[in-house]
Amino acid sequence: MAKEMKPLETYGRRREPLAVKELQNDLIGFLKDMRSGLREPWAKKMISFGFQSAKSPEVVNADYDTLYDALLDCFETGEYEKVEARAGDIVTHFVPKKRDPEESIVSVVALRDLIEGPLLERFANAKLQAILSVYLPVMNNIISSIAVELLRTVHGHIDEEQQMIRELSIPVLQITPGLLMLPIIGLVDSFRVLQLTEALLEAVSANRAEVAVIDLTGMGVMDSQVANHLIQTAEAVRLMGAKVFFTGLSSETAQTLVQIGVDLSKINVRGDLQDGIEAGAREIRNKNGHLNEAA
Numbered sequence: 001m002a003k004e005m006k007p008l009e010t011y012g013r014r015r016e017p018l019a020v021k022e023l024q025n026d027l028i029g030f031l032k033d034m035r036s037g038l039r040e041p042w043a044k045k046m047i048s049f050g051f052q053s054a055k056s057p058e059v060v061n062a063d064y065d066t067l068y069d070a071l072l073d074c075f076e077t078g079e080y081e082k083v084e085a086r087a088g089d090i091v092t093h094f095v096p097k098k099r100d101p102e103e104s105i106v107s108v109v110a111l112r113d114l115i116e117g118p119l120l121e122r123f124a125n126a127k128l129q130a131i132l133s134v135y136l137p138v139m140n141n142i143i144s145s146i147a148v149e150l151l152r153t154v155h156g157h158i159d160e161e162q163q164m165i166r167e168l169s170i171p172v173l174q175i176t177p178g179l180l181m182l183p184i185i186g187l188v189d190s191f192r193v194l195q196l197t198e199a200l201l202e203a204v205s206a207n208r209a210e211v212a213v214i215d216l217t218g219m220g221v222m223d224s225q226v227a228n229h230l231i232q233t234a235e236a237v238r239l240m241g242a243k244v245f246f247t248g249l250s251s252e253t254a255q256t257l258v259q260i261g262v263d264l265s266k267i268n269v270r271g272d273l274q275d276g277i278e279a280g281a282r283e284i285r286n287k288n289g290h291l292n293e294a295a
Helices: 017-034 039-048 057-077 080-094 103-122 128-154 162-168 190-207 224-239 251-259 273-294
Strands: 173-176 179-183 211-215 243-247
Touching: 017 057, 017 103, 017 128, 039 057, 039 103, 057 080, 057 103, 057 128, 080 103, 080 128, 103 128, 103 173, 128 273, 173 273, 179 190, 179 273, 190 211, 190 224, 211 224, 211 273, 224 243, 224 251, 243 273
Parallel strands: 179 211, 211 243
Antiparallel strands: 173 179
């Protein structure tokens, strides 16, 4: 019996199939528009990482086209099995003899980083949350699948480098200078929440962030230990000089926070991701305005 093909799930509130399809089409249209414009910055980024510099322009372009078309195919297909198959294609392309085996995963992460800026600019409106709810799960699944396939191909096992896969699946996005966003997707245990905290604190420090938006829209069931650690994470960010806004709290998450003694009136909560981003942007503008007045 053929294996049932499962669609890639979006996170957040349930949407009708037509609405999801329209979002997918918008995202695919955006990716097609960006295909040519990202080729040169991708090549420069890869050279800065120590790859591609010894290759001819034709080979560099072929590498980029192979990678980009594979990613685009994953978004168009929207099936886990297809993502895994294309991950294998990418690894096979980037791991012939005399090439660094890590180039495949570095390539897709570099492209992910380049896509995020234009994506946030294109959909910097009420549609942003919906578009991210389609984009992030698929892109994270692609990266994880490539990492797993790479380890199987090169090392023959995946146990020793699971940490790399987890880290690649925790994107901290810079929305604008000073404003970060951490989307938490899926189930989170006590170990993963520590990784989320570490990734966020490192990003706050590296980007000198003033505001961090932690979006819980796509988060699964949260126990009291994880909830308590998220509150501690917000406090740690505050001690670093940045403000945290939580968005997308479900009724279950709110109840868990209340049960562990958190006064919801004392933490910064916004209804959805767009509200959180707008609140964060206002916070930065107001802060900079006060600094300018003081000067």
